[in-house]
Amino acid sequence: MQSQSSQFNQKIQLVTVSLDGIIKETDHHIFNWEIGSSIYDIHPFFEILKSILQDPDIKEFSFPCIHFENNGFENICDVSIKIDLGEIVIVFFEYTKKYKELNETAQQRNESILIAKELELRNKYLIEKEAFKNDFIANINHEIRTPLTSIMGFIEVLEKTKLSFDQEELTRIIKRDSQHLHALIDDMVDISKIESGTLNIVEERFIFKDLVEGLKEAYSIIAEEKNIHFETHVDPNIQEYIIGDRMRVYQILNNLLTNAFKFTEEGKISLSITKNYQRTNKLSINFRIEDTGMGILEEHLDHIFDRFSRFIGNKQISGTGLGLAIVKNLVDKLNGEIKVISQPEKGTTFNVKLPFKFEISKPAPERKKKKYSLPDTKKKFRILLVEDEETTQYLVMKILISHGSFYVDLAINGEEAIKCIERRNYDLVLMDLKMSNIDGYQATQMIRNNYGDEVISGVPIIGFTSHTQESERDKCLRSGMDDFISKPFKREDLIYRIIKQIAKKAAN
């Protein structure tokens, strides 16, 4: 046999071993093994010979790509073993160079697959983390809104009582801070929706002037309190009715004005609205919010739309640093653009361009919020409040009883609500959604489906929830509820909705 082959620079070594493992004959082309030594002591690979010898059917066997250590170097060989005439013939084909080349290719291939897998895993982890964060925010939102409902509701009740000057002042502070907390929760939910891509933009027709009037009214009070001049200017060429996401536009302007008032101690704040252009039914409007406040340093301007960015040392000015991030995201979502110019100690100007649509044909007049009244002013109406949370029970009872037109019964879960409904006729049910055993949806479905008596199955039901998502509202209506009110609610809103449902039922 040739000991040296040109193919792959291959070396070959031939070793003859006795059946008890002693090397009888060998050359030294690859390994420098001594005749007379035991092959079993040389490398653990040769233990395989014992298995081969035990099996009379095996006469020849090949092992590709075996790694051997040889005086500090590694030799990679294909090994062929043959049992012949009472001895073992082992042939080593040395392919170290070839295998090392193959190794590099395999290394690159496997590494790229592993890196791709790692990225996939990391991405999956980030998605799960994001989902967890959003769930967490949704849940914490629910948990905070429930006590906040009580606080804000009781403040309204408290305001209607006879208070001393000090008490009035304290009530005002509690109210202000509760409103701030409420706004903060809304911001958190919004940023979470924006990040998870679940914030939906709606198109609705609305009276543009009303939107501006709402802002003007709210901020004129603050301007008066702070002794700041506040003015608004609206381009008369802007259509009366326009189509866009009224709520989100309001939120953008509201956040920018809040910011302006927060950072302006004297001088002037103005909101100026002009039409950029209109083509067919499309319209572009520019909103300019200008203040004479503390301004922003140039190096901070690039980061003012980042989340949690606050560039002021004054801790008296509250905020999370989410407001402008929300504004930027909303403007992007509405396909608009926002620019800011500012000079420290002189003031800041935000320019927001937003696209809208308008109806080319003359629009129908907007329906005003319809007024409802109770069908019988001499009668008291019986309401079943289904609520497991003690302070909300107390708050709602206090509001309804003090109104003077209602009796209120209480059930603390869906099961108890069903029992009450079966015992007595109600004019309306206020149904909390999240309860143990039977929840609000299930209880509503049972009321709607399980009774032939129209007085029971047709009772108006208003859902009560701390969730604010539109999906929650749909779920309420789908389960058979007539209306939905989210916590925290205003006393007037609660009363309005109750009267509306009772009046509608009576009219039917």
Next chain:
Amino acid sequence: MKLSKKVVLLGHFGVGKTSLFRRFIDNAFSEEYKVTLGVQIKKKVVQLPDGRELSMIIWDTEGHSNSVEDTRKSYLLGSDAFIYVFDLTREDTYKYLNQDLEYLKNTYNKVITKTIGNKLDLVSERVITKQLKELDIPFDCLTSAKTNKNVQKFFLDLAEEIAK
């Protein structure tokens, strides 16, 4: 006569067979991934509880991409135990574990077969255990070659079992 048993590490590439091999034999670990081509063989003598010594001849084989059937048959000759290693962070390394185990059982019915989920340091033990149970993936041990969690115990328990 010295007691000697052959143990073969099997499984997909990159699951940590060589890391387990090095951790058990030399008590060493490297973060760097190095592909194994062919097979590396090392011996470790372990002391059994009954006082005997066992030479564990461990064959660290090249990882496969699809099925254990792709592993060279000659490497499996004369085996006393197979350790099928999978990566707890890569579902594709255990998705077809049951099929692979079925193949090993049918082809090498006398060989003890154990399954190890490796890289425990990268996952939550509680979550992955639940997930593996849901997917009906059998496993004898969850290990981390990096932190040495359960590695020595697994091999010593196996040594005791194959020495019987």
